[in-house]
Amino acid sequence: MIGGGQLARMAHQAGVPLGVRFKLLADTPQDSAAQVVADTVLGDYRDMETLRRFAADCDVVTFDHEHVPTEHLRALEADGIAVRPGPDALVNAQDKGVMRAKLDSIGVPCPRHRIVADPADVTAFAAEGSGYPVVLKTVRGGYDGKGVWVVDDEAGAAAPFLAGVPVLAEEKVDFLRELAANVVRSPSGQAVAYPVVESVQENGVCAEVTAPAPGLDPELAAEAQALALRIAGDLGIVGHLAVELFQTRDGRVLVNELAMRPHNSGHWTQDGAVTSQFENHLRAVLDLPLGDPRPRAKWTVMVNVLGGDYPDMYHAFLHCMARDPGLRIHMYGKDVKPGRKVGHVNVFGDDLDDVRERARHAAAYLRGTITE
């Protein structure tokens, strides 16, 4: 796996019982995954020779993030290395312009969008629809709200163009809520779909996920799952695919973003599903039969733990564990910095209000925003 973040850390954890040899390419020994993976190589994923040496004895190469240059992935494939997901699929998670064009071509419903040339063109795009505000995204390099702007007028539309990267304009969808449809597909085409979840974002960062999405019309849930499975198939994705969706007030779903790796909206599966997204991602890229994606509890809620003002979470950690023995805490081994994702908590049970309150309480206490 290329990339030493928490997704690689948790994939390693999931790989232990599979008996697979898990090899990691990380930036530093302090990386979240490098702290726990026996077979860690340090190096720069942007350097072709580093990638080549790393991949030489791998059966398959997969990713913790989407940042490996597409041309390097093609070169690895030309060397005979199995790259999963492959560059032709992955480019849809790397480049939002490519992704929108591809989804259009296969008839997947998306927010109204087009590539815009300059602020005046943004105003023209706005005028084609219901006007400002408009969402602007650089087509490459964004994550967790970075590279995304919601602009209210032409003056505000200047910033995204400064990076010299093509800019995609999208209508600001007046959504009821955000959903995510997580599916996993293997090279043979076997695929599994997790229950559709509700996802709450704060400042462009995933904050809370409820599985399954409460009150979701079963037909719309099935439609969202079918959409994700179709995208996985049509784009030739191997591994985990997270499809972030807007549920509109008129009962439709529109695709917001794609991620072709384990995803924050699937962390609940570690404690809430028979087979976690991490294990199924590994099974898929290794072409092993996929595991049962069904939920193990009526409700599972995941809340991200963000860093607060106190660098030492140890006493908060003790308090939360003592207060709630059923809490499933997942820490990433990262230094605490304000607003940084340093872990998440999962809680499962029969009573959604109780489950949600427990998960929220723990995350808030760990962050330090509450003290009792």
Added chain:
Amino acid sequence: MIGGGQLARMAHQAGVPLGVRFKLLADTPQDSAAQVVADTVLGDYRDMETLRRFAADCDVVTFDHEHVPTEHLRALEADGIAVRPGPDALVNAQDKGVMRAKLDSIGVPCPRHRIVADPADVTAFAAEGSGYPVVLKTVRGGYDGKGVWVVDDEAGAAAPFLAGVPVLAEEKVDFLRELAANVVRSPSGQAVAYPVVESVQENGVCAEVTAPAPGLDPELAAEAQALALRIAGDLGIVGHLAVELFQTRDGRVLVNELAMRPHNSGHWTQDGAVTSQFENHLRAVLDLPLGDPRPRAKWTVMVNVLGGDYPDMYHAFLHCMARDPGLRIHMYGKDVKPGRKVGHVNVFGDDLDDVRERARHAAAYLRGTITE
């Protein structure tokens, strides 16, 4: 953790979400745990200087096995290292003579027993009860049926004395079945008890565990749990304690063996309990609040995967995963040798017959004793 076997491998896996720094002392890089743990030191656990160097920067030292010499553990403690479980507790898992004397002193019911001097003394011991057969055990060094003999007469009683280790004689209990009571205790005295399980041994090796023990009288189950909690407290155990029990035909429980580390009879907890024995062992030795030990399914069955005649399990692995997506397979990364424990499978669900059949089928198929 000292010892690189599968217990350390699975403890590492359980430690990843806790965010703990897990350091391993293993014999070779091929050891089950050394394959997966980032911070692995190679060395001989019988060598005091190796232990001292290994432990110098550890907050606490714990074990994958009971073989570290007691005097070395005392020396580590004298150096100011936290050793959990401590040598005074651990000696009861290292020396069956010490264990029996200790359990007698605190009034815990055991099979009739005494240290015997020679084969003639074994005959005298037999005559004090209901005669042969008698169970003979070397007081140190045995595991998985090694160091245990069931002898039918004085001539057969010679072998155990050849090792020059004291020999313990025990009545051969005419038991209904074997049970195990697993508990975890922290230094502060907090303790949790897992449901009492039924354990089936084959050739002295744990083969199958059913959680909870089917048809067990709730009063006897509570008595077994209370017994295990009392042993943990009275012996000052920190960490996981497995109490292997005989359920007699007249409705009593007698203590067979003690293990002070995660134990084969607790492997079901990985998929069948809210908090696994591995996580709770780590929480206990680190003096973190313990996690909920309650079961997550009506029934969970664990069957060990033993090596068969075919060194390559890969195709059997594929077949089992494809046949049963709900199967939870745990492989140890070990070379397959006939009869060697190389993994286990857990299956959970509402229907005991179904759950048991699925677990047994997978284990038998992986071993190669069935082909469909």
